[in-house]
Amino acid sequence: MKPVLSLCIYFFTLISFCQSNTDIFLFDLVSINNSIKVTNGTNISNNEGYDNQPSFLNEDRILYSSTRNGQTDIAQYFSNYKSKVWINFTEGSEYSPLKIPNRNEVSAVRLDKDGKQRLYRYNLSNGESSELIQDLVVAYYTWLNEETIVSAVIEDQQLNLFVTNISAGTSRKYATKVGRSFHKIPNSNLVSFISKENENQWQIKSINPDTGVTKLIANTLEGVEDICWLNNKTILSGKGTKLYKLTLNKDNNWVEISDFSSLGITSITRMTVNPSIDKLAIAADFKTANDNTEATNQDEEQDHTGTTSTESNKEVTEIETIVQRNLDAYNARDIDSFMKDYADDIKLYAYPNTLQTEGKEAMRKGYKDWFDRVPDLRAFIKKRIVIGNKVIDEEQVTANGQIFNAVAIYEIENGKIFKVTFIQN
Structure with a gap:
């Protein structure tokens, strides 16, 4: 029965996300000293179904997973043109798209129709794809550099942390019972991950992928596993409608910096900032105008054409x-x-x-x-x-x-x- 159970788990890992009606929101971000302001929120996906897992390709382009024709593909949003294109045309569904460092390529977790789940690379010039890691069922991941991937791998009915060297074709396990949030810590050779070894209190830890050494950074918000780094000292996280920050060695606990309930946002999950740290993209459950017309209309801003x-x-x-x-x-x-x-x-x-x-x-x-x-x-x-x-x-x-x-x-x-x-x- 074990192979059958494992198969069901990794189907659940990705497919269950499609049940929620999430959208991608883009904000202006201003950070001065220990003060952070988030303004001008706009729903950039505005799509029925699943839109999630945003990441910045560069200053103005956002990658995210989006529903199209009954499956989930990689969308690229141009914030300067307010337009979207699709960058892949496979028969499978793609999740967690990320720019591969120093290459004209992106990567994504692909779930094929035959149930196979693997990490792929996609050429931005022609859309062609190839498998990155053949022997591991990757669920979540990030890049340390163009050769090194730190990922959560589905194994023994749980997520375990692996470090993979693409050129050498080697993978090594360094931690067990991890969450889905992986981020390269700015200005360092470290990657942060969420440890769930303590079921009562999840923790943000760092790992040095070269040595495997892990260190405790901070506790997460209760029950929250999604974070992003503003810089190498400040972490952002969201819970419900509220956005929080934690500046290491300054804040004793998570500090609320914004409440997005007036935008119709009901639950914040993924988040990411652009390289200049002046844009914030988040994925969130969204209450439509039909659910709360008055609240949504209060936050619509007119553009230069006079329409909202x-x-x-x-x-x-x-x-x-x-x-x-x-x-x-x-x-x-x-x-x-x-x-x-x-x-x-x-x-x-x-x-x-x-x-x-x-x-x-x-x-x-x-x-x-x-x-x-x-x-x-x-x-x-x-x-x-x-x-x-x-x-x-x-x-x-x-x-x-x-x-x-x-x-x-x-x-x-x-x-x-x-x-x-x-x-x-």
Whole structure:
């Protein structure tokens, strides 16, 4: 029975997360001396279902796991453009996306449809993936550097801490009964983790991955295992609607710094800060406007178009959904699904205004031939901008063993794409 029990446990580890309706919120963060202010909270995911595990790719881009077409994939949010793209197209579900240090790649825990759960890397240039650690069922993790991973591995019906050297292909266990929060401690060669060996009081500990030496840092908030480091002295954590901080050697206990209940947030979980420490992203359970319209409306701020940020995000999501669905059909070479998103009088242009194809029938004929002749066809979105009714995609396309770059400008009306302009190098 043991293999069956283990299988059930690691299914539960990831799939159970999908039962909650979590969202990603982005805040401005100001930290001066021992004072921290968190303002201007915005729901950047605004998606029905599971949105969780945020991490910063760089100053302005946030990675997170998000529900799409019944599975969980890696989303990338551009805070400067207020737009989202998907960076992977596997049949499995991805969780805990992180930037791999010094590489143009991200990593994520993947749960495939056959039940296999492993840690993968994903190339940001073409979306291709490969397995990172073959023999361990990784549930949570972080990177010390581009060669060293500290992770929680499902083993003996619990989570145990392993340190893996990717180049050497070696893994070693250093601790048992750990939690899900792993973070490189800023300006150090240490990683923090949550120890659950004392069931009555969870603890934040550090580990030196080179030596395996562990040290106690502090106690967690009661029953809370999610933290992040603001710097090498200050830790953030959340419980319920409130955000707390603990500055080592200054604060005797956790200090409340903000209450997000007015935003509709009901329970804070994951959190992360950008490299400049002026942005905070959190994952949280969210009470919708239907649950508490008055409270939510009080916190909506107008953007430059005069609409609320919630309304603006909804419009972007609907337009982008059409284009993303169309791209998925393109990559699947499914001509029927692909053509459903186009208006009957669709016009295709070469930039700036050279008409190439007019009408749905002519377009279908051309693309049907293209799909039939190119078995390795794949378009990968490098960057996406949404402006009004236009979606502008910078694409990298693979066809017949060759790779080329292009820009596609989609224009949408009444739920259909009526014009596409291509710019190709």
